[in-house]
Every structure is written in C-alpha cells, then in structure tokens.
Amino acid sequence: MSTTSDLSVNETLPDSTASIEEEHASTSEIDQTHRSSTQYSFTPTAENSKTSTKPDAAKKDDEDDEDKRDDSMFVCNICLDIAKDSVITFCGHLYCWPCINCWLETKRPQLCPVCKAAISRNQVIPLYGRNSNSQQDPRSKKIPPRPQGQRTEPDNNQGFQGFQNFGDGGFHLSFGIGAFPFGFFASSFNSFNFNDIRPRNGQQPGSPQYEEDQFLSKVFLWVAMIFFCWLILA
Amino acid sequence: MTSPSERRLRKEFLELIKNPIPGVIIDGEKIEKNINEWNVTIIGAEGTIYQGETFELQFLFNDKYPFDSPSVVFIGKNIPEHSHIYSNGHICLSILSQDWTPALSVGAVCLSIRSMLSSATKKERPPDDLIYTKTCSKNPKKTKWFFHDDNV
Ligand SMILES: [Zn+2]
Ligand SMILES: [Zn+2]
Numbered sequence A: 001m002s003t004t005s006d007l008s009v010n011e012t013l014p015d016s017t018a019s020i021e022e023e024h025a026s027t028s029e030i031d032q033t034h035r036s037s038t039q040y041s042f043t044p045t046a047e048n049s050k051t052s053t054k055p056d057a058a059k060k061d062d063e064d065d066e067d068k069r070d071d072s073m074f075v076c077n078i079c080l081d082i083a084k085d086s087v088i089t090f091c092g093h094l095y096c097w098p099c100i101n102c103w104l105e106t107k108r109p110q111l112c113p114v115c116k117a118a119i120s121r122n123q124v125i126p127l128y129g130r131n132s133n134s135q136q137d138p139r140s141k142k143i144p145p146r147p148q149g150q151r152t153e154p155d156n157n158q159g160f161q162g163f164q165n166f167g168d169g170g171f172h173l174s175f176g177i178g179a180f181p182f183g184f185f186a187s188s189f190n191s192f193n194f195n196d197i198r199p200r201n202g203q204q205p206g207s208p209q210y211e212e213d214q215f216l217s218k219v220f221l222w223v224a225m226i227f228f229c230w231l232i233l234a
Numbered sequence B: 001m002t003s004p005s006e007r008r009l010r011k012e013f014l015e016l017i018k019n020p021i022p023g024v025i026i027d028g029e030k031i032e033k034n035i036n037e038w039n040v041t042i043i044g045a046e047g048t049i050y051q052g053e054t055f056e057l058q059f060l061f062n063d064k065y066p067f068d069s070p071s072v073v074f075i076g077k078n079i080p081e082h083s084h085i086y087s088n089g090h091i092c093l094s095i096l097s098q099d100w101t102p103a104l105s106v107g108a109v110c111l112s113i114r115s116m117l118s119s120a121t122k123k124e125r126p127p128d129d130l131i132y133t134k135t136c137s138k139n140p141k142k143t144k145w146f147f148h149d150d151n152v
Helices: A020-037 A063-072 A097-106 A161-175 A179-194 A208-233 B004-018 B028-033 B106-118 B129-135
Strands: A086-089 A094-096 A124-126 B024-026 B037-043 B054-060 B071-075
Touching: A086 A097, A094 A097, A097 A124, B004 B024, B004 B028, B004 B106, B024 B106, B028 B037, B037 B106, B054 B106
Parallel strands: none
Antiparallel strands: A086 A094, A086 A124, B024 B037, B037 B054, B054 B071
16 A cells, blocks of 8 residues: 655654753642633633644733643643643653553554653653642543653752661661561651651652551551560560 | 543633634533533644535543543534544544543644644555454444555
C-alpha cells in the first residue's frame, strides 16, 4: 500500500517550557479560571483558544486578548481545557494527569502526544500552584494518583546529626533481627515521635494504599510492643 | 452531562468557527445536530493540480476520541485522484492510524490532507486501488496500512 507518513502536522503549541517559577506564580489564577469554567457553555471563552491558528500579529490594544493568550499556556494538550491536576512532561508539554494517564494506558510505546518524545508515568512532573491543595483533590478516581513531585532534603549538617540519622532509618539497621515487623515498627515509631507524617513512597494521604499502610504500621506497632513486653517478662 | 469526547469536539468546533482554516469549510449546522459526525469541505489549493476542485470529507468520532483516531474518508462524487486516496474514499495517511495522537485535531487532519493534496504532481490512483476497494472493510480504520516512505 502507499503512504504519507511524513505529513503529520505538528501544531504550534504555547511555549510551555517557560520557567516553572513563572507557572507557579500564576497557577492560583488558573484554579480560579477553572472553577468558573467547569460548566460547559457554548460561548467562546478563554480556554477555548488554541494557539495553532492564531494570527501572529499581537493585538496589544486588546487587554482581553492578552489574557486569553496567557491562559492558553495552561491548556491541556489533550482535552483543551485548562489543565487540572496538571503535570508536565520532561519535554515541556502540559497535560491533565487523567488525560495523559489515559493516553499512556492506551498506546505503546508511550509517546508525548505533542512531540512524540518517549515519556512514562515516572517522567512527568506535577505542577503545584499556591492554592492547589493536594488534600482536597478527588483522588478517589479510578486512576492511579498523580505522581508525586520529587523532593530532595537539603544537607543539614548542624547539630543532632546522630539523632537525625536515627530518625531517618538508622533504626531499622540497629535491630538487625526480625526485620519484617521491626521495619514497620521503626517506621511507625518515626512518625509517632517526630511528627513526621510526610507521605512515603509517593503515596498520597487519603489514598486507599496510604490508609492501608497506616493501618498496617499500627498493627505492627502493637505486635512489636507485645513482643517487647513478652521479652521483658520472660 | 456531555461526554469528554463531545466536550473536546465542541471545543474544536468553536475554535474552527473562531479561527477558520483557509480552504477548509465545516458544516456547522450538521455538527450542531450530531457532534460525532462532521462533514468538511476541502478546497483544492491555488497553484496545485486540484485548484478549483472541492472535495468532501467525512469524520466519524467514537466516544474514545481523542484517544482513538477519527474515521476519515472522502465522500460524494468527487474523490480526489491521488496516489494515496482510493476510489472508495479511503485515505492512506499515517496520522489517521498508527501515528494518531490525542494532540492532533480535526483541523490538523484537514491541514495534513490538504498538504498531501497540494504536494501531488500527478493525478493517479494507488497501484492497488482495484484490489483494495474490492476487499477492504467499509471502515478505513479496519485496514492495516503499511506505510513506506515514498515521498509523495
Ligand atoms: Zn486534559
Ligand atoms: Zn512533548
């Protein structure tokens, strides 16, 4: 059969590679826009604007137009709405997490819909704006939760070094025996003592997995306590 | 509640009304009646072998759009004579099958088809037109296309 594989049209998309700080700064604005636009209406609004066919002559006299252009930077490349639970690929393309997740599950190999760069679940960065409170996100959807941002703790060299190590997992090692329950004991011990309730391993507070984990830690804490009592009494 | 596919199609529709693509005319009235079926008129570009001709494209969308590609065929009496367009209207274009991505759109497909027409220098049917049109399914998406780059 014959062919035309080289004809795919790449839309000109808003330059989403602009500095992430800039995006952080204006995401709270987006949240608001999104709230007011969740209801579909037939009137053309800001989020309906795609830049692909826009005339390049900038109309500077029209402030409204300026606003629309700004907003279109945050339009999901799949649903064409302002991105919700937004994530950005390493190649700089913005999507809603549900949208890109659906595409990742649809097709192999996993490619960025815009530029066809290889992407994967672990190669997207979530964007957190000022008011995007992850607690109130509806994570109960049947899709995997949006991947967590990766956070590296700064090197902290002042004082209490030993204690910090202890809190950060040294505890696991110091026992050496019965690693399984003690591992859990240690991690729950950490959170109990140091109020360290950061979600671990990319789990969201409130997700079923997280709750199960919490429950398990508590069970093992009690098992370990009983074991200790038994050791002391015996 | 409109489904996500319809929601997205409405957005594309509004965008094409607001910023029409030159040489591409959409039948807005029909789309308003059924958003999952679009008829699009393509006007042969000036200075090409299709200058002055008009062709009609039919887009059919399912509820998996935009994750699933639309079915796109030429309909009506005038099917462009082109080495990648079969006489039954089926189009051999990679973005309509394996190279489809949800970032593409009706507009992008129209542009691509238009540029495919514009780059042709000779009016001819694909070499396997007779066999293909006799054996193919009605739905072009059921065809397993083999794309090899022959630069047309
Ligand atoms: Zn989206
Ligand atoms: Zn990309």
